[in-house]
Amino acid sequence: MTDPGERLRSSLAADQSSAAASGVGDWDSPIAMEALRATRVLHAADQEPFPAPGRIRVITIANQKGGVGKTTSTVNLGVALALYGLRTLVIDLDPQGNTSTALGVEHTVGTPSVYDALVGDRTLSEVVHPTTASPNLLCVPATIDLAGAEIELVSVVAREHRLRRAIEAHIHGLPADQRPHYVLIDCPPSLGLLTLNALVAGDEVLIPIQCEYYALEGLGQLLSNIDLVRAHLNPGITVRTILLTMYDGRTKLADQVADEVRKHFGDLVLTAVIPRNVRVSEAPGYGQSVLTYDPGSRGSTSYVEAARELAQRGATLGQSDRPGAPGPPGSSPAGALAVTEDGAVPARGTSRTQESQ
Ligand SMILES: Nc1ncnc2c1ncn2[C@@H]1O[C@H](COP(=O)(O)OP(=O)(O)OP(=O)(O)O)[C@@H](O)[C@H]1O
Numbered sequence: 007m008t009d010p011g012e013r014l015r016s017s018l019a020a021d022q023s024s025a026a027a028s029g030v031g032d033w034d035s036p037i038a039m040e041a042l043r044a045t046r047v048l049h050a051a052d053q054e055p056f057p058a059p060g061r062i063r064v065i066t067i068a069n070q071k072g073g074v075g076k077t078t079s080t081v082n083l084g085v086a087l088a089l090y091g092l093r094t095l096v097i098d099l100d101p102q103g104n105t106s107t108a109l110g111v112e113h114t115v116g117t118p119s120v121y122d123a124l125v126g127d128r129t130l131s132e133v134v135h136p137t138t139a140s141p142n143l144l145c146v147p148a149t150i151d152l153a154g155a156e157i158e159l160v161s162v163v164a165r166e167h168r169l170r171r172a173i174e175a176h177i178h179g180l181p182a183d184q185r186p187h188y189v190l191i192d193c194p195p196s197l198g199l200l201t202l203n204a205l206v207a208g209d210e211v212l213i214p215i216q217c218e219y220y221a222l223e224g225l226g227q228l229l230s231n232i233d234l235v236r237a238h239l240n241p242g243i244t245v246r247t248i249l250l251t252m253y254d255g256r257t258k259l260a261d262q263v264a265d266e267v268r269k270h271f272g273d274l275v276l277t278a279v280i281p282r283n284v285r286v287s288e289a290p291g292y293g294q295s296v297l298t299y300d301p302g303s304r305g306s307t308s309y310v311e312a313a314r315e316l317a318q319r320g321a322t323l324g325q326s327d328r329p330g331a332p333g334p335p336g337s338s339p340a341g342a343l344a345v346t347e348d349g350a351v352p353a354r355g356t357s358r359t360q361e362s363q
């Protein structure tokens with residue numbers, strides 16, 4: 007398996023040689039290196055931007071096991087994508103509202119939230135909030151009202167499709183050059199109606215797996231639920247990414263879990279691994295992502311690497327990568343969302359050729 011320490015060392019070696027080449031003094035000290043890494047993250051806008059995906063990627067971050075890093079990954083991947091130039095919309099679908107907290111977005115009762123779009127008749131555009139992390143990053147917060155949604159939705163028509171329809175209407179209503187490249191949906195730790203809505207709304211699933219004992223427990227149930235959703239509700243949904251979280255290099259167990267996951271899921275597992283890092287867990291207390299709270303920390307740089315990999319994989323995705331989404335010959339598959347060469351994102355069902363005519 008890829009040793010995250012080795013990854014970090016090679017990135018440091020690259021930093022050191024570029025520092026030496028630029029004639030900057032003694033970069034051997036850990037503090038200087040951390041400062042250099044922090045500068046890179048903080049000045050992400052000056053770095054090469056991440057490549058835009060071939061179509062809008064709606065990624066559902068799910069694992070019904072609690073505390074595995076769903077929220078932390080949604081927040082930090084979202085901030086990294088946004089800092090590196092990609093328009094990103096994060097949707098908090100967990101009544102705990104942790105994503106909203108970590109992004110510093112108001113989510114007290116009464117705040118326009120995802121509940122109003124799911125159960126009420128507000129559009130998503132009416133409940134989107136800006137974030138301080140980046141102008142590229144918007145957030146739909148969750149308030150505690152969402153706790154009742156599981157029950158309230160039961161009697162609603164097309165209850166499993168509410169979020170998908172809200173996202174589609176939102177995207178259609180935006181000019182092409184303002185549409186998000188990425189939509190990340192943070193799920194609660196359950197397989198109820200909220201997670202079902204997220205699986206119907208998404209094109210792909212990202213599963214964070216904590217490098218701990220029992221990490222794989224319950225995964226079979228999640229995967230068979232995804233199969234059921236694919237068979238009955240959303241033919242396009244597929245597990246495209248696995249992210250190893252809270253890796254503790256001091257324990258053999260973390261390596262064993264990581265090996266096991268890689269054996270099982272192969273290329274779906276990102277090479278970047280998120281280490282257990284105290285700065286990651288401190289950041290939400292300040293209403294921040296770790297990238298803005300402590301940009302030079304290992305937690306921050308590993309989330310940047312994971313987001314970079316996600317974006318690089320996304321750049322090669324074509325519209326035909328939505329399995330089971332048929333479309334008329336010569337057009338994009340139904341529901342596919344494309345990105346034009348200038349970074350604008352046409353709505354679902356509009357092919358590149360149609361757009362450029
Ligand atoms: N890489 C990390 N290093 C240290 N702590 C972490 C890391 N990732 C997450 N944590 C901490 O672990 C806890 C659980 O993480 P998080 O809330 O992201 O999980 P979750 O899957 O969203 O949980 P839930 O199922 O309750 O929604 C949080 O306190 C978080 O700050």
Ligand SMILES: [Mg+2]
Nearest residue numbers: 076077100104
């Ligand atoms: Mg969470």
